[in-house]
Amino acid sequence: MIKKIDPRVKLLIVMCISSLGLAFTRMPMLLAVFLTGMLLSQVLKADLFMLIKRIRIILYLFAVLVIIQSIFVRSGDSLINIGSITILTTEGLSRGLAYLMRVLIILISGAIIATCDMRGLIQGLVQMKLPYDFAFMTSIGIKFLPLLMEELKDTLTAIQLRGIDIKSLPLKERTEIISYIFTPVFAGALTKAKKLSLSVECRGFRAFDKRTSILILKFSPVDYLAITLTFLLTATLIAANQYFI
Amino acid sequence: MNEFIRIEKLFCSLNKVQVLRNINISLNKSEFVSIIGPNGSGKTTLGKVVSGIIKQDSGDVFIDDKNIKDMSLPEIGRKIGYLFQNPDRQIFAPTVYEELSFAMKYKKTATDIIEKRVNEILNIFELSHLRDASTYSLSQGEKQRLALGAMLLNDPEYLILDEPTTGLDPKRKYELSKLLDSMVNRVGILLISHDKAFVLKHSHRIIELYDGSIINDKKN
Known part of the structure; x- marks a missing residue:
């Protein structure tokens, strides 16, 4: 049942916890948002372990x-x-x-979004009245993340295969190497984006003004319950923050 | 005799698909060995397991009598040079010169030696005119040559070349051919390729893979 939660509800949850994470400044409140996010990610069966495994290169x-x-x-x-x-x-x-705390909250948000299937997420954004172009760009952005992580890993492997033991280098040189790891990935992302835009245009993307979709999302009673709980939790956290100030 | 790489009872799977099954091979430094086989037969995976990029499910790979399970990637990299099928995957510096000098710079090689060796490689691979060019603006063939050059500057004892002729025109292929000929007695070479003519021209031994298993291993 949890797996079938509407992508729009998941977007709402992510919007609430990430906004609170950015708005709150006091440590106890950030910790409360982080713990709420952790709890929600577990309820939504988000794979935090896999996310950490994927981003372990940039944890440093x-x-x-x-x-x-x-x-x-x-x-x-x-x-x-x-x-x-x-x-x-x-x-x-x-x-x-x-x-x-803020970084961890953003990561949890990412893990929750990753539980949505891509088609459902795009449709969710479209039904939230976001223009299809923007919804498509968002989904492509999310889809690209694992590929970028893969490329970071490959670059790190290529550097090590040149006989360079990064762990044994002094801090200054290790920091220099970070630029070698990130530069090709960003440059590659730009090249990929250029090729992808050409490819979608060739396939008739935006050929017609109006689009129809075979997939139409509908809220179920569980979704309404989840929305209510999300608003309640958010209101409670905001109230607690006001009280502590 | 000169056994440099020994693979024993190697099994490897990727995404729960069995890619390599019970591979047993010994490779010598004096040999030019080619691995052939259709797409998906496990050629690239075998090369990546030997160079430590992919971990095997079971079995052992020994380089110079040392199990790669006990070696770090940099340790393997000092012994084996691996040329990726897609050179974009191993070029990371912003300019051609930086790409070639990268490893020597971090190994604290003297500047004049770096300069001399980089110039040698630039000349051999006809990249001198691109010395300060951005690596992102190079053609596929130029990237291939740059990746190979950078790998050779690391002085590996054994080379694993995954489809090195891809993207090379006949002239460049001939140049690569000449270069490999000149290296044959100095380093061992394992070539992974679909290029039948290239394989037949250079190989002392040809190993054929099919569905993850060796179906043929013969002298050429």
């Missing part, structure tokens, strides 16, 4: 960003000092953890 980058967020904030009480130089402050730690 996230960790670097969290550290950067933490050490460049000077306000707050000092936590770690080396001589007279303050390395980490309470505010820095708090901002770093908040950034980490």
Whole structure:
């Protein structure tokens, strides 16, 4: 039954948790959104483990960003000092953890969206009055993500096959190598997008103004229940945030 | 005699499909071996398992008597050069020069030696005029030559070439042919190819795969 939840309901859930994740600034509230997201992803049978496995190459980058967020904030009480130089402050730690929470919330949102079948997702967006072109672009974007991860993995393999042990390199060189990993993937994505646009145009994409669809989504009682629960949860989290302020 | 790669009872599946079944082969450094077979017979998978890119389900692969299960990818990369079927997959630097000098730069090779060796490869592969060109603007043939050149600069003891003649015109194919001839006694070569004429011209031994199994292994 859960698997058959309307893609529009899943989009609503994702919209709510990711908006709350971006809007809230206090650590306890971000943690509450994160835990709610985790719970919902489990109810919707999202494969978080697979997602983590797929993005494990860039987890290192996230960790670097969290550290950067933490050490460049000077306000707050000092936590770690080396001589007279303050390395980490309470505010820095708090901002770093908040950034980490937001990243995790976005990842959970991605895992929930990944439970939708692509055709249903496009139709959901179209029935939410999004122009078909935009819905199609969104679905292509989502479809491209695993391919991009695959390419990141291939580039990393190619670098290692040149005899370079990334783990044994000093931090400066390791950071340099990150640019070697990402540049071809972004350049490849642009080339692919160009080829894909040509290919869809050749197949008569947008040949006619009006499109019809054999798939029409309809809300079931479970969907209405899920929508109500989502609004209730969101309202509760907003109220809790107001109360704590 | 010179047994460099030994494959024993190798089984491998991809996405729950059995791709390789009970492969047993020994490859010597003095041999030019070709693997042929129809699409989906497991040729590329075999090459990727040997170079550590894909993990096998069971069985062992030994490189220089060391099981690859105990070797990291960089360790394997220092012994074996693997040329991907699609060169885009192994070109990652923004310019031709950076692509060729990449490995030497991180292995702390002296700048004058990097310069000398890169220039040699640029000349051999007729890429000198493209030294500072963007790697994204190269033709398929140029990418193929660049990938091969970058791989050779790593001084591998054994080469695995997956469809190296794809995208090469007859002149470039002839140049590649000459280059491989000149390398035969220095490094072992495993060629994965559909190009029958190329295979027959170079190979000392031809192994035929069908549906993941070896159905023929003969001297040429």
